[in-house]
Amino acid sequence: MNTSPLAQAFPELPAIEGVTLRVARARYKEWDRCDLTFAELAPGTSVAGVTTQSRCPSPEVEWCRKALVLGQARALVVNAGNSNAFTGDRGRAAVEAIAARAAGHLGCQPSDVFVASTGVIGVPLPIDKAEAGLDAAFTAQPCDWRAATDAIGTTDTFPKAAVTRAIVDGKTITLVGIIKGSGMIAPDMATMLGFVFTDAAIEPAYLQRALTAANEASFSRITVDSDTSTSDTVLAFATGAAGNATITADEDAGADAFRAALSDLCLQLAHLVVRDGEGATKFIQVDVQGAESDRSAHRIAMSIANSPLVKTAIAGGDANWGRVVMAVGKAGEPAERDRLAIRFGATQVARDGLAVPDYDEAPVAKHLRGQEIEIGVDIGLGDGRATAWTCDLTHGYISINADYRS
Amino acid sequence: MNTSPLAQAFPELPAIEGVTLRVARARYKEWDRCDLTFAELAPGTSVAGVTTQSRCPSPEVEWCRKALVLGQARALVVNAGNSNAFTGDRGRAAVEAIAARAAGHLGCQPSDVFVASTGVIGVPLPIDKAEAGLDAAFTAQPCDWRAATDAIGTTDTFPKAAVTRAIVDGKTITLVGIIKGSGMIAPDMATMLGFVFTDAAIEPAYLQRALTAANEASFSRITVDSDTSTSDTVLAFATGAAGNATITADEDAGADAFRAALSDLCLQLAHLVVRDGEGATKFIQVDVQGAESDRSAHRIAMSIANSPLVKTAIAGGDANWGRVVMAVGKAGEPAERDRLAIRFGATQVARDGLAVPDYDEAPVAKHLRGQEIEIGVDIGLGDGRATAWTCDLTHGYISINADYRS
Numbered sequence: 001m002n003t004s005p006l007a008q009a010f011p012e013l014p015a016i017e018g019v020t021l022r023v024a025r026a027r028y029k030e031w032d033r034c035d036l037t038f039a040e041l042a043p044g045t046s047v048a049g050v051t052t053q054s055r056c057p058s059p060e061v062e063w064c065r066k067a068l069v070l071g072q073a074r075a076l077v078v079n080a081g082n083s084n085a086f087t088g089d090r091g092r093a094a095v096e097a098i099a100a101r102a103a104g105h106l107g108c109q110p111s112d113v114f115v116a117s118t119g120v121i122g123v124p125l126p127i128d129k130a131e132a133g134l135d136a137a138f139t140a141q142p143c144d145w146r147a148a149t150d151a152i153g154t155t156d157t158f159p160k161a162a163v164t165r166a167i168v169d170g171k172t173i174t175l176v177g178i179i180k181g182s183g184m185i186a187p188d189m190a191t192m193l194g195f196v197f198t199d200a201a202i203e204p205a206y207l208q209r210a211l212t213a214a215n216e217a218s219f220s221r222i223t224v225d226s227d228t229s230t231s232d233t234v235l236a237f238a239t240g241a242a243g244n245a246t247i248t249a250d251e252d253a254g255a256d257a258f259r260a261a262l263s264d265l266c267l268q269l270a271h272l273v274v275r276d277g278e279g280a281t282k283f284i285q286v287d288v289q290g291a292e293s294d295r296s297a298h299r300i301a302m303s304i305a306n307s308p309l310v311k312t313a314i315a316g317g318d319a320n321w322g323r324v325v326m327a328v329g330k331a332g333e334p335a336e337r338d339r340l341a342i343r344f345g346a347t348q349v350a351r352d353g354l355a356v357p358d359y360d361e362a363p364v365a366k367h368l369r370g371q372e373i374e375i376g377v378d379i380g381l382g383d384g385r386a387t388a389w390t391c392d393l394t395h396g397y398i399s400i401n402a403d404y405r406s
Numbered sequence: 407m408n409t410s411p412l413a414q415a416f417p418e419l420p421a422i423e424g425v426t427l428r429v430a431r432a433r434y435k436e437w438d439r440c441d442l443t444f445a446e447l448a449p450g451t452s453v454a455g456v457t458t459q460s461r462c463p464s465p466e467v468e469w470c471r472k473a474l475v476l477g478q479a480r481a482l483v484v485n486a487g488n489s490n491a492f493t494g495d496r497g498r499a500a501v502e503a504i505a506a507r508a509a510g511h512l513g514c515q516p517s518d519v520f521v522a523s524t525g526v527i528g529v530p531l532p533i534d535k536a537e538a539g540l541d542a543a544f545t546a547q548p549c550d551w552r553a554a555t556d557a558i559g560t561t562d563t564f565p566k567a568a569v570t571r572a573i574v575d576g577k578t579i580t581l582v583g584i585i586k587g588s589g590m591i592a593p594d595m596a597t598m599l600g601f602v603f604t605d606a607a608i609e610p611a612y613l614q615r616a617l618t619a620a621n622e623a624s625f626s627r628i629t630v631d632s633d634t635s636t637s638d639t640v641l642a643f644a645t646g647a648a649g650n651a652t653i654t655a656d657e658d659a660g661a662d663a664f665r666a667a668l669s670d671l672c673l674q675l676a677h678l679v680v681r682d683g684e685g686a687t688k689f690i691q692v693d694v695q696g697a698e699s700d701r702s703a704h705r706i707a708m709s710i711a712n713s714p715l716v717k718t719a720i721a722g723g724d725a726n727w728g729r730v731v732m733a734v735g736k737a738g739e740p741a742e743r744d745r746l747a748i749r750f751g752a753t754q755v756a757r758d759g760l761a762v763p764d765y766d767e768a769p770v771a772k773h774l775r776g777q778e779i780e781i782g783v784d785i786g787l788g789d790g791r792a793t794a795w796t797c798d799l800t801h802g803y804i805s806i807n808a809d810y811r812s
Contacts, residue, residue: 121728322527
């Protein structure tokens, strides 16, 4: 697979105290690469998470949901190459076996072990390979973020990670996130597999609130192909090693700074997934304002971002704003044709229900030749606004998905 | 444009008494073909219609909605090459001018004239071209169904029409339908432009009820690319020339037969649109049963039919039933993974939440090499059922839409 033309360089990432990473070859597929990631977390680590809204979630997702109630984590295990989704009792047994094996090594409860898997749907995760891989990981040397990020990827064409910092209670805290995902991306409350690690001390319930809010403004605003995965999971782990007074509420010192840093990190990670969208050649930002509510604006933005006709027009560098009108119209949200305004980049192309007088397509065509595309829509009815991000729809998407058994 | 590999031969179509067709060159685009169709209807013709659910409908759609209230029609004018959508007051003026011109020729009210347009969005329909085209049509020799079907098409790769008959009140009545559409197809209560003509005598309100019901089971069950047009319109005209006692209610003689014939015709027309889906190489039927309700089954079926990953898998002949699970899960309807069963063609591939024992992919692979694909899903919860129809998603769709200014 060629690297996405929208790829970004892997950033310099600092260690997070309380987090130890190891990878191993479980050989879930016939490949010569690490495909099992094991993150050991210091005792006392808080955890929060958001998972797919799919009605057919993987057993890993169900396991994480139950474990999240307790708010404590000692380990994260990620399997790449097999999502273990839609595998019935055998899939559930595989997750339980992995959690038990990891808990036995660490001397913790199985419910302290979080498990996520990604890859083909419908094939039970082989327990023997998982256990052998875990055993290998326990004895392996610790690795860096890059090795862990490589090990969680599947059809990803570049490794995706981000870092932010904040001052909390006089201490510098650090957040590092790693993420994988390229197709089957329309998270609607979560994304493929994303993991955030911080050394801040955060009470689990507060970490959950902060993650839920960050997710709403990041992973829930991206789409590659409108197809929501069975396995979407984002987990956030806070080891507390930074030594700040534990954050438990908005009023606490540094709570604002932490929330802002977490939101920034999640948005960076979400954008990286779009930049690795299957077949993507352009990164598209859709800004909607003037809707009746923020929720309405969000639905309109996603209707545009999911439209195959809008996405193929952008792929072809075609300033086809009629397709944007179509996508606004099909969203089912309040809109009045005669108040609608549309821009590409900085150029207004339509206003008050028709093309602007003396519309000059040249600056729009130039904007569309770039890699970073902006579509702006003003509904003209109220104050609701929202932004969504997507990529274009190209021959590359067809080539990847008409052949690949995901 | 190459003819769709799923194309069907144009059928033998009889004349419908009370319907006179004429076509002309309005030259809405730089092409050498007829692009204006004028159907004159005998006095006393009943009319019914269904139109797009888009919140940004074309002025033609708004015009038809108003005129439908009166239930009478004397003419239909169809413009191809320019949809006149999102063109503000100038677009409305064009529709009014066309209706006035046709009404002047026929000595009827403008509200007896129905207008539909298809093509590029955002460019006002040039009134001078429309009027000159209409004038040419008035003096042209009457033409046959084939010429009219050709004249309403845009990106269609083959002309699409169908015929049915029924015995009503001792008389043989005939229904003929013509339709155009290939992309921007996700009608959700109507489709691109479809026109049904019958010589039966039907009271307008009853014709509307029959058309609404037929639409629910046909045009509302197809999708090419999930993009709902601004201009979707289906109109049905009943001239009454067959001489049956006018049908006004379900209890009337022949009402059942008429409804069945109309439903059959609409389904034939809907299938033809899917067979001309942009880039289509396979015709896909999605059968869902066991859902909590028919409505729930419909939503699940459309979620599968709209999934890019399901459609690319079929394009590649890949029996990737995991993507069907994904599409069931993202529909947001009640579903339990451990009760789900899936088949391709006649072969069961998954049952009770996992692959069937000793699953043999050979017969499935053979089925997927054909042009007529069946996906069957049993949700296992209730009695709700629904069927949807779509086509595969191929490089052809990308090629057509990354270049064509629709």
